[in-house]
Amino acid sequence: MTGEVVTKTSETKRSSPSEDSPCEVQLSRRAFVQVVGAGLLITVTEGISFGQRRGSRGVRNVAARLHVNQDGTITVMTGKVEEGQGSRAQLTQAAAEELRVGVAKINLVMADTALVPDDGMTAGSRTTPSTVPAVRQGAAAARELLTRLAAQQWSVDPGALEVRDGTITHKASGKIVRYAQLVQSPEIVEAFQRSSPAEIPLTPASEWGVMGTSVPRPNLRDLVTGAHRYPSDIARPGMLYGKVLRPPAYGARLESIDLSPAEAMEDVVVVREGEFVGFAAPTTFRADEALRAVSETATWSTVSQPSSDELFSHLKQHARSGRPSTRGSLERALADADKVLGATYEVAYVQHAPMEPRAATAEWKDGRLTVWAGIDYPQRIQGDLARALGVPAEQVRVIVPDMGGGFGGKHTGEAAEEAARLAKAAGRPVAVHWTRAEEFTWAYFRPAALIECRGALDREGSLVAWDFTNINAGGAAIDTPYNTANTRILSAGSDSPLRQGAYRCLAATANNFARESFMDELAAAAQSDPLAFRLAHLENPRIRTVLEVAARHFDWPARQKKVTPELGVGLACGTEKNSVVAACVEVGIDRARGEIRVCEVCEAFECGPIQNPANLVSQVQGCIIMGMGPALREAMQFRDGRIRNASFATYRVPRFEDVPKIDVHLVDNPDIPSAGAGETPIIAIAPAIANAVFAATGLRIRSMPIRLPGTNPA
Amino acid sequence: MDVTVKLTVNGQQKAITTDPRRSLLDVLREDLGLTGPKYACGEGRCGACSVLMDGKRVLSCVTPVSKADNTTIVTIEGLAKDGSLHPVQEAFLEEGAAQCGYCTGGMILTAVALLQENPHPTDRDIAEGMNGNICRCNGYPKIHGAIRRAAEKTKR
Numbered sequence: 001m002t003g004e005v006v007t008k009t010s011e012t013k014r015s016s017p018s019e020d021s022p023c024e025v026q027l028s029r030r031a032f033v034q035v036v037g038a039g040l041l042i043t044v045t046e047g048i049s050f051g052q053r054r055g056s057r058g059v060r061n062v063a064a065r066l067h068v069n070q071d072g073t074i075t076v077m078t079g080k081v082e083e084g085q086g087s088r089a090q091l092t093q094a095a096a097e098e099l100r101v102g103v104a105k106i107n108l109v110m111a112d113t114a115l116v117p118d119d120g121m122t123a124g125s126r127t128t129p130s131t132v133p134a135v136r137q138g139a140a141a142a143r144e145l146l147t148r149l150a151a152q153q154w155s156v157d158p159g160a161l162e163v164r165d166g167t168i169t170h171k172a173s174g175k176i177v178r179y180a181q182l183v184q185s186p187e188i189v190e191a192f193q194r195s196s197p198a199e200i201p202l203t204p205a206s207e208w209g210v211m212g213t214s215v216p217r218p219n220l221r222d223l224v225t226g227a228h229r230y231p232s233d234i235a236r237p238g239m240l241y242g243k244v245l246r247p248p249a250y251g252a253r254l255e256s257i258d259l260s261p262a263e264a265m266e267d268v269v270v271v272r273e274g275e276f277v278g279f280a281a282p283t284t285f286r287a288d289e290a291l292r293a294v295s296e297t298a299t300w301s302t303v304s305q306p307s308s309d310e311l312f313s314h315l316k317q318h319a320r321s322g323r324p325s326t327r328g329s330l331e332r333a334l335a336d337a338d339k340v341l342g343a344t345y346e347v348a349y350v351q352h353a354p355m356e357p358r359a360a361t362a363e364w365k366d367g368r369l370t371v372w373a374g375i376d377y378p379q380r381i382q383g384d385l386a387r388a389l390g391v392p393a394e395q396v397r398v399i400v401p402d403m404g405g406g407f408g409g410k411h412t413g414e415a416a417e418e419a420a421r422l423a424k425a426a427g428r429p430v431a432v433h434w435t436r437a438e439e440f441t442w443a444y445f446r447p448a449a450l451i452e453c454r455g456a457l458d459r460e461g462s463l464v465a466w467d468f469t470n471i472n473a474g475g476a477a478i479d480t481p482y483n484t485a486n487t488r489i490l491s492a493g494s495d496s497p498l499r500q501g502a503y504r505c506l507a508a509t510a511n512n513f514a515r516e517s518f519m520d521e522l523a524a525a526a527q528s529d530p531l532a533f534r535l536a537h538l539e540n541p542r543i544r545t546v547l548e549v550a551a552r553h554f555d556w557p558a559r560q561k562k563v564t565p566e567l568g569v570g571l572a573c574g575t576e577k578n579s580v581v582a583a584c585v586e587v588g589i590d591r592a593r594g595e596i597r598v599c600e601v602c603e604a605f606e607c608g609p610i611q612n613p614a615n616l617v618s619q620v621q622g623c624i625i626m627g628m629g630p631a632l633r634e635a636m637q638f639r640d641g642r643i644r645n646a647s648f649a650t651y652r653v654p655r656f657e658d659v660p661k662i663d664v665h666l667v668d669n670p671d672i673p674s675a676g677a678g679e680t681p682i683i684a685i686a687p688a689i690a691n692a693v694f695a696a697t698g699l700r701i702r703s704m705p706i707r708l709p710g711t712n713p714a
Numbered sequence: 715m716d717v718t719v720k721l722t723v724n725g726q727q728k729a730i731t732t733d734p735r736r737s738l739l740d741v742l743r744e745d746l747g748l749t750g751p752k753y754a755c756g757e758g759r760c761g762a763c764s765v766l767m768d769g770k771r772v773l774s775c776v777t778p779v780s781k782a783d784n785t786t787i788v789t790i791e792g793l794a795k796d797g798s799l800h801p802v803q804e805a806f807l808e809e810g811a812a813q814c815g816y817c818t819g820g821m822i823l824t825a826v827a828l829l830q831e832n833p834h835p836t837d838r839d840i841a842e843g844m845n846g847n848i849c850r851c852n853g854y855p856k857i858h859g860a861i862r863r864a865a866e867k868t869k870r
Contacts, residue, residue: 085813217810224790224803226748235747235749241744283744283745285733285735286733353850355760356754405814621853621855622853624852625852648760649755653850656842656844657845659854
C-alpha cells in the first residue's frame with residue numbers, strides 16, 4: 001500500500017485501536033472506520049473508498065459522515081461539489097445546526113472519493129432536499145449519541161442535558177463535558193460505527209439558529225485573494241500540460257495522421273490510442289505547437305450534418321411518437337370550443353459556458369490514479385475512469401476542488417480521462433485544460449426544442465382544452481399547472497444534431513417559455529388581463545402567492561396602463577423541482593436598432609423554509625440574468641458539423657451593461673420541507689420578456705432567443 | 715528562440731527565459747505558479763485573466779510575455795499588503811460578491827484600476843468600466859454593489 005491522505009485540519013494523535021503509525025497502512029476497512037469513528041484521525045489507505053456506497057441513504061453510521069477532532073472542530077464529509085451554487089455554506093450550516101456548534105467549528109470535506117460518502121450527483125437541485133437532510137441526520141445522530149454517553153457517564157436522564165457550542169451540560173449538578181473529550185471514549189467509537197439511531201428528530205425551522213441565516217461561503221476569503229485552487233490550478237511536481245487532437249467536425253473520423261513532426265520535438269510526449277491523439281509538454285504553448293504541427297497532416301472522413309438553419313425542420317421530421325398523458329377528451333373539447341388557437345415555439349441550443357472550462361490533472365503512482373477534476377459526480381467519474389483506463393475503481397481517486405461553475409454542464413469527465421491517458425503514457429502528472437472553443441464545441445448542449453401547442457376557450461373565456469408537445473428537449477415542467485378539463489401532453493424524442501444534456505433546470509425553461517407565452521396568447525384571445533387569466537385557472541396556492549407578490553411589487557395594473565409601442569410589460573410564472581416562481585418584467589423596444597432591452601425584473605420565489613437568504617438572493621439574481629442570455633441572444637450556430645460561434649466574441653452572454661433593475665422577493669414558507677433553489681428561478685424570465693414584447697409591439701415572438709423580425713443574431 | 719524577460723511580480727524580481735510568444739497568463743500560471751489569473755476565453759473578452767501592469771489593467775491571456783519585459787505586475791495574489799486585504803477585496807468579502815469565484819480575481823483587479831482612474835464612479839461608470847468582465851454565475855448585482863461599497867470606503 002502507498003501512503004496516507006490526511007486532511008489538513010485532522011488531528012494525527014491517535015488512541016486505540018491503532019496506536020502505532022505503521023499499523024495505519026494495514027487497517028482493514030472495519031478498523032479504518034473505527035479509527036475515523038474515534039474522531040481523532042482521518043487516515044485513509046488508498047483503495048478504501050466510501051464512494052462505493054451509493055446515495056445518501058447508504059450512509060448508515062455517523063463515522064461515514066463526520067468525526068469530531070480533538071481540537072473541538074468537526075470534519076463533515078459529503079460527496080457534493082461546490083461550483084458556485086452555495087452548497088459549501090449550506091451543508092456547513094446543516095451540520096452546525098444539528099451539532100449545536102458554530103459554523104467555524106465545521107470543516108467540510110467535499111467530493112473526494114477517498115474520504116466522502118456517495119451523495120449522488122450534484123444536480124437537479126437535490127442538495128437541499130436530499131443531502132442537507134442526510135447531513136443533518138448524521139449530525140443529529142452524533143449529537144444524540146454523545147449526549148447519551150454523557151448521560152450514562154453521569155447517570156442522569158439525557159433529557160436533563162443541555163447541548164450548546166459543542167459542550168454538554170447538566171445544570172443540576174454543574175457537570176460539563178466537551179464533544180472532544182467524549183470522543184476519546186471507546187464506547188463512542190463503537191457507537192459512531194454502529195447504524196445511526198433511527199429517526200432523531202431534526203431541529204424544526206422555527207428553532208433554527210444557524211440554518212436560515214446568511215452564512216457566507218466558508219472559503220470566500222480564498223476566492224478574493226486568489227488563494228483557492230480550482231481544478232485548472234492544480235499543479236503537481238514534474239507536471240506536463242496536455243492537448244488533444246479534435247476532429248474538425250462532428251462525426252469526422254481520423255483516416256490518417258503523421259505524428260512525426262511532434263515526435264521530433266524532444267520535450268513532447270506523443271500519444272496515440274486509436275482515434276485518441278494527444279500531446280504532453282512542459283508548457284501549454286509547447287503542447288499546442290505539437291498539436292498544430294500534427295493537425296496539418298491529419299486527414300478525416302466526414303459525414304453530412306444538419307445545420308442550425310434547418311434545425312427545427314430536422315427535429316420535426318425525426319420526432320418520435322410517444323404516449324401522451326391525457327385527461328378528458330381533447331378532440332371533443334377542441335371541436336366544441338368557442339375559440340381554438342395553435343402555435344409552435346422554438347428554443348435554440350445553448351451552451352453553459354461556465355467561466356472555468358473543463359479541466360483535470362491526473363497523476364499515476366504505483367498503478368494508482370489520482371485525478372483532480374471539475375466534474376459534478378466524483379464517484380461516477382471514478383467508475384468511468386476505471387473502465388476507460390482498465391484499472392479497478394478502488395485504485396482510482398477523484399477529487400473535485402471547488403470549481404468554476406457548471407450549471408448542469410459538467411456531468412461528464414472528458415478532460416479527466418484525457419489527462420489520465422496522457423499521464424499514463426508520459427509517466428508524469430499531466431494537466432488538461434480545455435480551451436473556450438473546445439468547451440463550446442465538445443461539451444454537451446442544452447437541448448433545442450420544438451414545442452407545438454393547441455388551446456381552446458369556451459364562450460366565457462375559460463380554458464377548456466390544452467394540447468402540448470415538446471419535441472426533443474424533454475419533460476421537465478411539461479405538465480400545466482392551469483385547470484383544464486381536457487389535456488394531452490407529450491414529450492417526444494427526436495434526432496438531436498448536437499450532443500445534448502443537462503442545463504440549469506433542464507427542459508423546464510423551454511416548456512415554461514412555450515406554456516407561459518401561449519397562456520398569454522389565450523388571455524389575449526379571451527380579451528382577459530394576463531394576470532387575471534392566469535389566476536382564474538390556477539389553483540396551486542404557492543404559485544398564486546408568488547404571482548400575486550410579484551405583481552403587487554411590480555404594480556402590475558398601473559404599469560400595464562403605461563404600455564407604449566416602445567415600452568412593454570409582461571409576466572410569467574411556473575413551478576419545477578418543488579419550488580415556485582413568478583416574474584414581471586418591463587422591456588424597452590428600440591425599433592430603429594431592432595433591440596429589446598430588459599429594463600426591470602421583479603421576481604418572487606418560494607422554495608419552502610429559506611436556509612440561507614443571502615445565497616438564495618444570489619441564486620435568484622443569477623438565474624434571472626443568466627436566463628436573459630438564451631432569452632435574448634444566445635443560440636448555437638452550426639453548419640457542416642462545426643460550431644460557428646464558439647467564443648465569447650461571437651456568442652454573447654449577459655454582461656454588466658445588460659443587467660436590469662432587479663427586485664427579488666423571497667417568500668418564506670416554513671410549513672414544507674426546503675426545496676432546491678439554484679434552478680427554478682430561471683424559468684420565468686424568457687416568457688415574461690416575450691409577453692412584454694407582445695404588449696409593446698403586438699408581435700408574438702415564438703422563439704428563443706426572442707428577436708424582433710428582421711434582426712440578425714447578436 | 716527563447717528570450718529572457720525581466721519583470722517584477724507581486725514585489726519580487728523575476729527573470730524568465732522562454733518563448734516570447736507565450737502569453738503572460740501562461741507564464742504567470744505555469745512558470746511562476748501564480749494561478750490567481752484565470753484562463754476563460756483566451757481572446758481578451760472576459761477579463762478573468764486580468765492583472766495590473768504598471769498599475770494599468772491588462773488582459774494577460776492576449777499579452778505576449780515579451781511585452782511584459784521591464785514591467786511591474788500585480789496579480790490578485792499580490793494585492794493584499796502584509797496580510798491586510800485591499801479595500802476592494804474587503805468590499806467583495808463583505809458583499810459576498812462571489813459565487814463560483816472564478817471571475818473574482820479579474821473583477822477585483824479591474825475594479826481596482828477603475829477606481830484609481832475614477833474614484834467616484836456613477837452606477838453607469840461601473841457598468842461601463844466592468845463590461846469587459848464576464849461572470850457566468852451572473853452575480854453582477856453583488857459585484858456592482860461591492861465596487862460601489864469600495865468606492866465609498868475610499869471616499870471616507
